[in-house]
Amino acid sequence: xxxxxxxxxxxxxxxxxxxxxxxxxxxxxxxxxxxxxxxxxxxxxxxxxxxxxxxxxxxxxxxxxxxxxxxxxxxxxxxxxxxxxxxxxxxxxxxxxxxxxxxxxxxxxxxxxxxxxxxxxxxxxxxxxxxxxxxxxxxxxxxxxxxxxxxxxxxxxxxxxxxxxxxxxxxxxxxxxxxxxxxxxxxxxxxxxxxxxxxxxxxxxxxxxxxxxxxxxxxxxxxxxxxxxxxxxxxxxxxxxxxxxxxxxxxxxxxxxxxxxxxxxxxxxxxxxxxxxxxxxxxxxxxxxxxxxxxxxxxxxxxxxxxxxxxxxxxxxxxxxxxxxxxxxxxxxxxxxxxxxxxxxxxxxxxxxxxxxxxxxxxxxxxxxxxxxxxxxxxxxxxxxxxxxxxxxxxxxxxxxxxxxxxxxxxxxxxxxxxxxxxxxxxxxxxxxxxxxxxxxxxxxxxxxxxxxxxxxxxxxxxxxxxxxxxxxxxxxxxxxxxxxxxxxxxxxxxxxxxxxxxxxxxxxxxxxxxxxxxxxxxxxxxx
Amino acid sequence: xxxxxxxxxxxxxxxxxxxxxxxxxxxxxxxxxxxxxxxxxxxxxxxxxxxxxxxxxxxxxxxxxxxxxxxxxxxxxxxxxxxxxxxxxxxxxxxxxxxxxxxxxxxxxxxxxxxxxxxxxxxxxxxxxxxxxxxxxxxxxxxxxxxxxxxxxxxxxxxxxxxxxxxxxxxxxxxxxxxxxxxxxxxxxxxxxxxxxxxxxxxxxxxxxxxxxxxxxxxxxxxxxxxxxxxxxxxxxxxxxxxxxxxxxxxxxxxxxxxxxxxxxxxxxxxxxxxxxxxxxxxxxxxxxxxxxxxxxxxxxxxxxxxxxxxxxxxxxxxxxxxxxxxxxxxxxxxxxxxxxxx
Numbered sequence: 001x002x003x004x005x006x007x008x009x010x011x012x013x014x015x016x017x018x019x020x021x022x023x024x025x026x027x028x029x030x031x032x033x034x035x036x037x038x039x040x041x042x043x044x045x046x047x048x049x050x051x052x053x054x055x056x057x058x059x060x061x062x063x064x065x066x067x068x069x070x071x072x073x074x075x076x077x078x079x080x081x082x083x084x085x086x087x088x089x090x091x092x093x094x095x096x097x098x099x100x101x102x103x104x105x106x107x108x109x110x111x112x113x114x115x116x117x118x119x120x121x122x123x124x125x126x127x128x129x130x131x132x133x134x135x136x137x138x139x140x141x142x143x144x145x146x147x148x149x150x151x152x153x154x155x156x157x158x159x160x161x162x163x164x165x166x167x168x169x170x171x172x173x174x175x176x177x178x179x180x181x182x183x184x185x186x187x188x189x190x191x192x193x194x195x196x197x198x199x200x201x202x203x204x205x206x207x208x209x210x211x212x213x214x215x216x217x218x219x220x221x222x223x224x225x226x227x228x229x230x231x232x233x234x235x236x237x238x239x240x241x242x243x244x245x246x247x248x249x250x251x252x253x254x255x256x257x258x259x260x261x262x263x264x265x266x267x268x269x270x271x272x273x274x275x276x277x278x279x280x281x282x283x284x285x286x287x288x289x290x291x292x293x294x295x296x297x298x299x300x301x302x303x304x305x306x307x308x309x310x311x312x313x314x315x316x317x318x319x320x321x322x323x324x325x326x327x328x329x330x331x332x333x334x335x336x337x338x339x340x341x342x343x344x345x346x347x348x349x350x351x352x353x354x355x356x357x358x359x360x361x362x363x364x365x366x367x368x369x370x371x372x373x374x375x376x377x378x379x380x381x382x383x384x385x386x387x388x389x390x391x392x393x394x395x396x397x398x399x400x401x402x403x404x405x406x407x408x409x410x411x412x413x414x415x416x417x418x419x420x421x422x423x424x425x426x427x428x429x430x431x432x433x434x435x436x437x438x439x440x441x442x443x444x445x446x447x448x449x450x451x452x453x454x455x456x457x458x459x460x461x462x463x464x465x466x467x468x469x470x471x472x473x474x475x476x477x478x479x480x481x482x483x484x485x486x487x488x489x490x491x492x493x494x495x496x497x498x499x500x501x502x503x504x505x506x507x508x509x510x511x512x513x514x515x516x517x518x519x520x521x522x523x524x525x526x527x528x
Numbered sequence: 529x530x531x532x533x534x535x536x537x538x539x540x541x542x543x544x545x546x547x548x549x550x551x552x553x554x555x556x557x558x559x560x561x562x563x564x565x566x567x568x569x570x571x572x573x574x575x576x577x578x579x580x581x582x583x584x585x586x587x588x589x590x591x592x593x594x595x596x597x598x599x600x601x602x603x604x605x606x607x608x609x610x611x612x613x614x615x616x617x618x619x620x621x622x623x624x625x626x627x628x629x630x631x632x633x634x635x636x637x638x639x640x641x642x643x644x645x646x647x648x649x650x651x652x653x654x655x656x657x658x659x660x661x662x663x664x665x666x667x668x669x670x671x672x673x674x675x676x677x678x679x680x681x682x683x684x685x686x687x688x689x690x691x692x693x694x695x696x697x698x699x700x701x702x703x704x705x706x707x708x709x710x711x712x713x714x715x716x717x718x719x720x721x722x723x724x725x726x727x728x729x730x731x732x733x734x735x736x737x738x739x740x741x742x743x744x745x746x747x748x749x750x751x752x753x754x755x756x757x758x759x760x761x762x763x764x765x766x767x768x769x770x771x772x773x774x775x776x777x778x779x780x781x782x783x784x785x786x787x788x789x790x791x792x793x794x795x796x797x798x799x800x801x802x803x804x805x806x807x808x809x810x811x812x813x814x815x816x817x818x819x820x821x822x823x824x825x826x827x828x829x830x831x832x833x834x835x836x837x838x839x840x841x842x843x844x845x846x847x848x849x850x851x852x853x854x855x856x857x858x859x860x861x862x863x864x865x866x867x868x869x870x871x
Binding site: 030353356365375462466476481488500 | 718
């Protein structure tokens with residue numbers, strides 16, 4: 001059993017890697033890399049060499065390639081020679097200016113050195129573009145740099161090696177930081193205790209907070225990549241977990257004043273989210289609030305995060321669908337070929353055949369006209385009203401399919417021997433249905449439960465779009481429309497990982513629910 | 529003991545009680561059974577339900593109209609794009625404008641944008657956001673959506689059946705295709721279509737390719753299992769023992785048996801592709817704006833679906849009706865193609 005599971009998990013990881021590799025190949029090599037500049041205003045404004053240079057800068061950000069500029073090579077070289085004030089030396093200035101003149105560039109020793117050092121890379125020299133009178137054209141400055149095109153394997157390796165980061169006390173590279181520890185402390189913001197670190201990226205590593213799931217950790221951090229077009233410069237994990245909506249101001253004490261015990265100030269800063277300021281430059285306003293270099297923070301917001309929104313709507317609708325779908329399915333099978341069964345079948349056919357779009361909008365129209373429910377998430381007051389129509393829309397389809405399968409399995413079971421035997425023993429029809437048939441019929445439905453719960457995490461694309469809910473569902477489509485490669489890869493990875501995990505958990509649950517089912521192919525039928 | 533009693537009571541039998549009728553060499557070669565034609569029985573069972581005739585008629589009307597209406601009356605989305613008065617007209621206003629050379633707008637009498645523009649039926653459902661005819665747009669869209677669905681279903685079924693039939697017999701193919709299938713079935717389908725459309729562009733044939741490039745493998749896998757079940761049935765084994773070549777076993781022994789399975793699958797494939805097309809257009813990853821589809825029409829109209837319901841509900845209703853009819857028809861046909869119902 002455990003051997004089987006291990007094999008299966010290994011294969012799952014393998015297929016996850018393959019899927020991500022395939023998507024990377026599709027996205028990074030399948031699409032011309034110039035498309036990312038289609039909607040870029042900065043690119044349109046730049047011209048000549050500046051535009052080409054900007055393209056390379058962006059490609060580096062999008063992780064198409066790496067490049068080393070001649071300038072940074074020079075800085076390194078002359079820092080070694082003269083220390084920090086290298087910029088004032090004449091030979092440095094001369095070398096920098098060399099690439100602005102084609103003849104000088106050919107003879108300059110530093111340029112040759114640069115070319116020799118990066119001979120394994122592609123050297124690109126953008127020659128200065130000048131007017132006939134010798135003046136530079138706008139954006140015509142010369143550039144010299146060495147480009148390394150990333151291969152699929154390199155990119156894949158980079159992706160997985162940065163995927164998980166685990167906090168330790170030597171995480172922050174800062175010589176001025178003398179005290180490094182990870183310890184239990186009393187947490188002034190929750191009133192309970194917390195694990196606090198110094199030298200770690202996050203200050204609070206484990207803490208209690210007012211939001212679900214009430215106990216939060218920063219020990220392990222998933223880094224799926226950074227978004228560039230959809231959410232400029234934000235990490236994808238941050239995008240989906242940061243709360244949305246207006247700021248939620250609370251009376252809190254700044255960390256610098258904690259020892260003094262006051263004063264309380266109205267602020268929306270989430271002091272549990274403090275991170276180390278790696279730039280080393282703490283601005284004066286931050287100095288008034290924080291005693292140390294942990295000055296990067298996020299805010300408390302009134303609404304849920306994207307992930308929470310999607311998960312709440314999804315989870316309620318999963319409960320609704322399994323509750324209603326299975327019980328109505330059992331009811332239909334009991335009254336087979338009666339009026340109620342015919343009505344149920346009509347519903348099943350309607351939901352299966354009609355595009356889901358049609359009934360989502362039908363629900364939206366009825367909810368808005370008849371029940372006066374808010375149509376868009378942003379207009380909802382109180383917020384809970386915004387969740388009613390989406391959960392109903394989302395459940396309708398799955399209720400139909402669960403009804404169909406429950407009914408089918410129930411009817412299959414009715415004529416089996418154990419039911420006849422139960423009848424012969426004199427059990428009531430109700431007892432037979434509720435304790436015998438339904439328990440056997442449900443076996444087939446058990447397998448899908450973990451998947452449906454896990455898939456709530458990826459959001460419901462259609463429903464979220466119709467009701468304008470800030471959720472995870474639209475992220476992928478948005479990214480595809482805006483050519484945000486990192487988000488595409490991250491979301492694919494996430495969805496694939498969830499679907500694989502769901503399948504494995506489903507099989508395990510099935511095996512646990514029904515002892516006759518053995519997952520491993522060994523002989524012995526599960527009795528081993 | 530009883531047997532003895534029977535013997536005692538049995539009547540005497542002798543040869544004089546029988547006539548010799550001789551041996552008819554021709555008749556003995558014939559097997560007397562009621563004439564059975566498979567497809568005749570299929571249609572007999574199918575048409576036994578009066579509802580099916582109605583469905584077939586409605587489907588016929590919908591398909592022929594979505595083929596011929598756009599051929600006869602060319603749909604032009606931009607015919608009124610310069611006349612902003614004609615945008616988003618309700619059915620009543622549009623017909624008014626068609627009848628009268630001038631209409632009232634904000635208390636002023638202005639030139640009517642749609643005066644005698646095409647037949648009256650063109651404006652019977654009002655105008656869309658660019659003054660386009662909803663009726664013509666709907667039929668033009670339905671034609672694309674139907675054609676796309678049929679094309680995708682055809683590609684899937686043909687590739688799926690051919691590969692599945694071979695897959696069911698070949699161990700070597702099994703070793704190659706099973707891991708591929710396991711990996712591909714883990715990739716979210718919408719994602720795959722989206723990425724492919726993103727890469728290949730949003731034309732009609734690119735869409736067919738994106739929608740079928742992995743789906744046929746699922747159909748093939750399904751047929752592989754079905755073929756394996758029937759492959760080991762006694763009659764197939766007997767046929768194999770008698771030396772029938774494998775391709776003949778596939779084409780004569782196995783595929784006819786799977787007709788009903790094929791029709792059942794087809795019954796869900798076609799409507800599901802219409803739904804998928806609507807879905808993809810709605811999320812903005814469908815075919816390019818130049819190609820009218822039901823999905824694009826819905827997605828354009830959905831932002832104002834409460835204010836201009838006449839441009840939203842007709843395409844939704846048309847798509848829903850089409851998919852429901854196709855689905856119900858497919859179910860009945862699948863029942864009818866199952867020989868067990870022919871008794």
